[in-house]
Amino acid sequence: MNAGYGKFHVLFDVNLKCNRSEIVSVIGPNGSGKTTLLNSIFGLADIFSGSITFNGVRINGMLPHEISRIGISYLPQMNNVFSDLSVEENLKMAGYILNAKELKDAMDEALSIFPILKSFLSRKAGTLSGGERQMLAMAMALMRKPQLIMLDEPLAGLAPVVCQKVLGKIVELRDKLGISVILVEQNAKKALEISDRTYLIVSGRNIFSGKPDELLKSEELIELYLGLKGKA
Amino acid sequence: MSLSTLIDAITYSSLLSIMTFGLSFVRRTTGVWNIAHAGLVTIGAYVIFTCISFFGGNPYIYLPLAFIFSAVIAVLEYMLIIETLRKRGASTTIMLISTLAFDLVMLSIINIYADYLQNTFSLPSKNFLLRKLDFMFLNMPGIFWTSLLLLITFLTALYYVLNYTKIGTALRACVSNPTLASISGINVMHTNLFSWLISGGLAGVAGGLLPLWIQGKPVLGDSLIAVMFCVSIVGGVEEIYGTVLGGFLVGFTQILGTSALSMVFGPSVILYKSLIPMVILALALLYTPYGIAKVSWRKILTIIKFGGESKRKI
Numbered sequence: 001m002n003a004g005y006g007k008f009h010v011l012f013d014v015n016l017k018c019n020r021s022e023i024v025s026v027i028g029p030n031g032s033g034k035t036t037l038l039n040s041i042f043g044l045a046d047i048f049s050g051s052i053t054f055n056g057v058r059i060n061g062m063l064p065h066e067i068s069r070i071g072i073s074y075l076p077q078m079n080n081v082f083s084d085l086s087v088e089e090n091l092k093m094a095g096y097i098l099n100a101k102e103l104k105d106a107m108d109e110a111l112s113i114f115p116i117l118k119s120f121l122s123r124k125a126g127t128l129s130g131g132e133r134q135m136l137a138m139a140m141a142l143m144r145k146p147q148l149i150m151l152d153e154p155l156a157g158l159a160p161v162v163c164q165k166v167l168g169k170i171v172e173l174r175d176k177l178g179i180s181v182i183l184v185e186q187n188a189k190k191a192l193e194i195s196d197r198t199y200l201i202v203s204g205r206n207i208f209s210g211k212p213d214e215l216l217k218s219e220e221l222i223e224l225y226l227g228l229k230g231k232a
Numbered sequence: 233m234s235l236s237t238l239i240d241a242i243t244y245s246s247l248l249s250i251m252t253f254g255l256s257f258v259r260r261t262t263g264v265w266n267i268a269h270a271g272l273v274t275i276g277a278y279v280i281f282t283c284i285s286f287f288g289g290n291p292y293i294y295l296p297l298a299f300i301f302s303a304v305i306a307v308l309e310y311m312l313i314i315e316t317l318r319k320r321g322a323s324t325t326i327m328l329i330s331t332l333a334f335d336l337v338m339l340s341i342i343n344i345y346a347d348y349l350q351n352t353f354s355l356p357s358k359n360f361l362l363r364k365l366d367f368m369f370l371n372m373p374g375i376f377w378t379s380l381l382l383l384i385t386f387l388t389a390l391y392y393v394l395n396y397t398k399i400g401t402a403l404r405a406c407v408s409n410p411t412l413a414s415i416s417g418i419n420v421m422h423t424n425l426f427s428w429l430i431s432g433g434l435a436g437v438a439g440g441l442l443p444l445w446i447q448g449k450p451v452l453g454d455s456l457i458a459v460m461f462c463v464s465i466v467g468g469v470e471e472i473y474g475t476v477l478g479g480f481l482v483g484f485t486q487i488l489g490t491s492a493l494s495m496v497f498g499p500s501v502i503l504y505k506s507l508i509p510m511v512i513l514a515l516a517l518l519y520t521p522y523g524i525a526k527v528s529w530r531k532i533l534t535i536i537k538f539g540g541e542s543k544r545k546i
Contacts, residue, residue: 006321042415044411063414063419064411064414064415065414065415065416065417065418065419065420068414068415068416068417069417073415074415076411076412076415079409079411079412080412081409081412082404082405082408082409082412082413083408083409084404084407084408085401085404085405085408089401089404089405092398092401093401093402093405093413093416093418094416096398096402096416096417096418097417140416144417
């Protein structure tokens with residue numbers, strides 16, 4: 001796929017595949033096009049050539065609200081909750097396409113996975129801490145019972161303890177709910193720990209794709225692009 | 233202050249609030265200052281005038297028609313101009329200018345229509361006042377009761393819709409974060425359309441009521457657009473109910489201020505009454521740039537109570 005914004009070309013012949021119940025991480029330095037990749041899949045960027053298929057259906061050109069209805073959820077890095085709405089309203093809006101019964105069931109399930117949210121349902125999302133906000137955003141992404149969740153840097157700005165909790169929840173999504181996850185993460189070490197497969201993108205191009213262990217064996221790549229030498 | 237001045241102030245403030253609400257609302261939902269809002273107000277006035285002229289009866293019964301006409305034109309404006317420009321990546325400045333162009337087109341069409349009514353049917357379509365058709369209740373004109381009741385009903389309905397219905401919460405979600413709303417499965421264009429429909433309809437209703445109080449003419453809306461902008465900015469665009477605060481502040485100051493000044497300087501002051509909203513706007517931009525709805529009254533009270541902290545930002 002080739003994609004970008006208007007005349008600005010960001011991704012060059014990028015190829016990515018995610019199987020059922022699999023965590024695929026996309027790592028790479030700042031400005032390499034990781035977020036653009038997710039935006040392209042969700043109809044938020046311009047696709048110049050190539051195709052995106054989900055369950056065998058081509059989704060190029062579909063609008064974001066249409067894509068969200070076919071089983072894909074996207075959790076953006078920034079502004080991933082409605083700050084002016086209460087936590088409960090945020091969850092309701094995340095399940096906008098569901099009927100009343102489905103909405104209630106989805107809320108119960110999301111709250112059982114993120115029980116911490118129960119204690120501040122009436123609080124405005126803008127008043128939550130970074131970790132709480134990320135939990136809410138993940139709960140929102142789950143509301144539509146997606147088959148695929150795309151997470152854009154869910155660990156950004158979180159304390160180490162909270163990072164571990166969020167990573168645990170991501171693994172839970174795969175293992176307990178059978179959801180596929182595309183995880184874009186700046187914190188490569190953490191992302192590789194829980195990934196089944198990984199892609200390294202640099203300057204909008206695929207540099208590596210394969211198992212995390214294989215990437216970690218390539219000292220040149222991890223030193224050049226991930227700064228993980230000696231830490232792996 | 234006489235009772236009639238107070239009635240005038242309340243009527244004017246209520247009409248200003250209803251009229252301006254749409255201007256602020258579409259600014260919040262779609263980021264566009266719709267100058268053609270002025271034309272939508274005028275269309276409401278001409279719908280009522282046409283119905284009264286050809287079918288007779290009470291002007292109030294034609295208000296739903298004024299709502300529908302202006303709402304349909306607002307929706308068409310959004311679909312044909314704003315959405316088309318947005319898809320082509322136009323900036324909000326370009327969109328603002330396009331609404332000005334659309335307003336000029338509407339103004340021309342309204343002028344042609346008024347000329348047609350005047351030349352073909354000998355109707356006073358360039359200057360008309362429908363006060364004589366208004367009713368009286370408790371010695372006060374119907375326009376006073378109607379505008380006030382309409383404002384209260386509208387605010388109550390709006391509060392209910394925004395807080396207790398799915399479409400209302402979706403509308404707030406779209407205002408708060410349109411990209412996330414879209415990601416969540418909300419069709420942002422539909423909620424935008426809804427806001428343009430309501431805004432246009434309310435402009436039409438306010439325009440339909442205006443000739444019961446002031447002279448109707450092809451530039452009716454355009455003569456008020458500067459005051460509407462003033463109300464919107466003074467009240468605070470970011471606060472949905474700020475328009476009402478702005479409407480009452482500007483309306484009361486304009487009516488009562490002119491009345492008070494005319495007693496001191498003579499009736500010639502009335503000619504310059506449109507300066508009052510501009511002075512309020514200048515003061516608002518200097519001291520409460522985000523509108524009076526965003527003012528921290530608690531801080532002001534603290535400053536008044538304890539003094540010496542006047543430098544603290546309000």
